Amino acid sequence: MKLVCSQIELNTALQLVSRAVATRPSHPVLANVLLTADAGTGKLSLTGFDLNLGIQTSLSASIESSGAITVPSKLFGEIISKLSSESSITLSTDDSSEQVNLKSKSGNYQVRAMSADDFPDLPMVENGAFLKVNANSFAVSLKSTLFASSTDEAKQILTGVNLCFEGNSLKSAATDGHRLAVLDLQNVIASETNPEINNLSEKLEVTLPSRSLRELERFLSGCKSDSEISCFYDQGQFVFISSGQIITTRTLDGNYPNYNQLIPDQFSNQLVLDKKYFIAALERIAVLAEQHNNVVKISTNKELQILNISADAQDLGSGSESIPIKYDSEDIQIAFNSRYLLEGLKIIETNTILLKFNAPTTPAIFTPNDETNFVYLVMPVQIRS
Structure with a gap:
């Protein structure tokens, strides 16, 4: 693998995906970021995944040869952040793919790497439910409820936000047992009559971890007010896709409390x-x-x-x-x-x-x-x- 890319764009992408890197990895490769270079598309893709939350983004690069490798998120990110933003970065791997070589105006660095084969695949939903949601409205629903979710892992279902998609509405709710925040928004979901952008025949209710939704909220805050985000759900996995970025998260198991009774x-x-x-x-x-x-x-x-x-x-x-x-x-x-x-x-x-x-x-x-x-x-x- 060999490519040339912008230091600023690479640093921004690393900061984004590193938020999905495990702080206490169950396997060494989960402390790494996956780099995938595709000469055909001219894109360098970066992925962080801790088996619960996954974030993937990409940036344009001049790619001489395709390839994939994983590098330590913390060390690699700190080196990139301190390299000069005035020059591009040349990134390459040696024949054994056991290290990544960095070359910039600031100097040359070598970072130990691990094979991309050891990195788990980012879960993608091929079947199940899909719909498109207004990005700005989705951001409002998260801002209005996330703060009220619990931080007590013993009450795992309460550490998330309950989302109910029905018709063209989105109802979000969060509680920690002492307080409850509920927001019911209309005209959030794209036309329910168009099967190409919405295949919901009935309501979809899921509870997603607050940690994952905070990353989604951060991403949505940078979206245009009229943009839409694609949502996919199947078998305990929820995937959000927009503007070349992917956020994937597991759902929380269990029945969310019937908060309407409260x-x-x-x-x-x-x-x-x-x-x-x-x-x-x-x-x-x-x-x-x-x-x-x-x-x-x-x-x-x-x-x-x-x-x-x-x-x-x-x-x-x-x-x-x-x-x-x-x-x-x-x-x-x-x-x-x-x-x-x-x-x-x-x-x-x-x-x-x-x-x-x-x-x-x-x-x-x-x-x-x-x-x-x-x-x-x-x-x-x-x-x-």
Whole structure:
């Protein structure tokens, strides 16, 4: 294998695929990146794959001879990143294919390599379901829910986001057992009547690992707003393809909780809040709340139409703030984890938000004050007298 390529493009590609390289590989080759040069297409393909998440991308190169080899992701990436961006890189392998030779304006390097034959094939879906989804809408669905997924591996199904594709809609949901974020978007999936871009005859529901979806979200953020991403699903494997890049991930096993049952049908109390004021007050109060248990108390004053927000950090100090609200029910006090509140509120894009609840011990709902279909449920913290 011998080729010449841009240092900048190679470095960018390596940074992308290295996020799918195993940090604790079960086999030495899984710590490597697969390089595949194709003289016919003039493309150098790079692949990282830890057996759960796979990322593949390609770049244009002047290829003298085709071939494939794997190189240590960390070492190879660090060398490439420090080479001069003012000159191209010549990459070649010796006859034994046990090392990769690099030549640039900065100097010459040799890196030990491993055979491409040892690298596992990136899973591809040949049958099963396929559909095309608007990239921008998909990115919004992930941004609105990923933050609420669990980091507790003991609750593996909750470490992912539940995605439900049906008709032309996408409903995404994530929960860690203490909070729940749900977004229901319409007109996300390309025409359901065109079998060339959508073969779904009924709804498709899958739960995908948050780690994989964060990489997808990062990729989608760079896509044009009107672009589409192709999705393929079969036998526990989900593949996303767009603009020459491939992200493949395993699905999470198990049944996702029926989260719709957690959302109350009716509420006896409703507040209208200014999001900017509420977040600013919470961030100041959270400085104290974080010193103890992250708990902030909020209490209504119907007569003055204000909301009091307070925190007590035991021996360290306490604080309180007040913001204007619209409220016409009985006064009530309720407590929340300040971090949970801030993470969810920052997702909402409207200037005003609604807070709905029934009692200090039952689920509370935050929603935008418009017709959008985003719901953020937070379980209150029980206040001990």
